[in-house]
Amino acid sequence: MEIGFLETLKTQPLWVIVLFLLGSLSILKISVSILTWVYVNFLRPPKNIKKYGSWALVTGSTDGIGKAFAFELAKKGLNLILVGRNPKKLEDVSSEIQSKFSKTQIKNVIFDLTGDLSEGIKKITEAIEGLDVGVLINNAGISYPYARFFHEVDDELLNNLIKVNVEATTKVTQAVLPAMLKRKRGAIVNIGSGAAIVIPSDPLYAVYAATKAYIDQFSRCLYVEYKNSGIDVQCQVPLYVATKMASIKRSSFFVPSPTGYAKAGLRWLGHDPRCTAYWPHSVIWALLNSLPEFAVDSWRLGFCLQIRKRGQLKDSRKKE
Known part of the structure; x- marks a missing residue:
């Protein structure tokens, strides 16, 4: 035949x-x-993250994805350096983790990434001195309170977006990387956003999307620079996750809880320079890529205009 x-x-x-x-x-x-x-x-086995080192440093560790990553890393047997700006929240998270994983050693670093970066980086440098920090999760980031046109972004918000999402992420990486390089092992995960990668544009979130595009390119360059030195650098690109920053309270199939995302994120750690760790998000990515850009742009603009309208209404109610 x-x-x-x-x-x-x-x-x-x-x-x-x-x-x-x-x-x-x-x-x-x-x-x-x-x-x-x-x-x-579904089939590829996750890497043994303890091979990178016995400690992990997590920024933005008191809420959302960062907090969930801290719990999952402790579950894997790593000790933690938790970075956050609120001392009470840091203590609460540390106590909560140690109540479940009593053998986990935890160091807290109080660091407001919108404040004095030099002082904060000094605190991190002192905290990691002599520790085998093998994993860095650069999770801390800020977005707009709600969608707005670029000319409506005030100076404080503009400066904080760039300072936290770009400068702080870069400086924290700069502080942690040299010791990894000496040991010839380590993993760096930078949390990006679908706003910069998955959709062709994110109107009314222009500066946020641009800062996350920086994170993607920064990660990719470091991946190439250090992949032969035993250091895995990765940009994870989530879509919506049920966090305070996203203003989403309930999780769903396409909008995971922070814990659901962190579990998926750790399965991808060490694999590929860029990933969409939560698999339903990759389905949405494929769907969006199959559509003409102008159609996605039009849909996204309309969607964000509705967010802006609701945000402005909430602001006006507060003033009354």
Whole structure:
């Protein structure tokens, strides 16, 4: 039968053969992509993160994704350096973690990333001195209170977006990386955003999206620079997660809880320079990539205008 098929194919015009070959290659490419997606999301084993070192440093560790990462890292047997601006919240999170994982050693670093960066980095440098810090989770970040046009972004918000999302992430990495380089092992995870990568644009969140685009490129460059030195650098690109920053209270299938995201995030740690760790988010990414950019831009603009309208209404009620 196979011989008959080949003989039949030979009798066809050249253009039919070319179309057949192109179609076969397309099917093969799609099949490989689907099988790869299934493998990396469901079958690929996670790395043993303890091989990187016995300590992990997490910024923005008192709420949301950062707090969830801290718990998951403690569950994996790592000691923690928790960075946050609120002393009471840091103590509460530390106590909560140690009540569940009594063997976990925890150091708290009080550091307001919108404040004096030099002083904060000095505190981190002192805290990690002599410790085998193998994992860095650069999670701390800020967004807009709600969607707004660029000309409506005040100076304080503009400065804080750049200071926290760009400068602080860069400086914390600069403080932790040299010791990893000496030990020739380490993992750095920078939390990016779908606002910069998944969708073609994020209107009414321009500065936030731009700072997260920096994080993506920064991570990719470091990945290439240090991959031969035993250091894995990765930018994780989540879509919506049920956090205070996203103003989402309830989780769902497409909007994971911080814990759900952190579990997925650790499974991807050490694999690939960029990832969408929570697999339903990758389905949304594929769908958005299949649509024309102008259509996604139009949808996103309308969506963000509604967020802006609700935010302005809430502000006006507060003033009354």
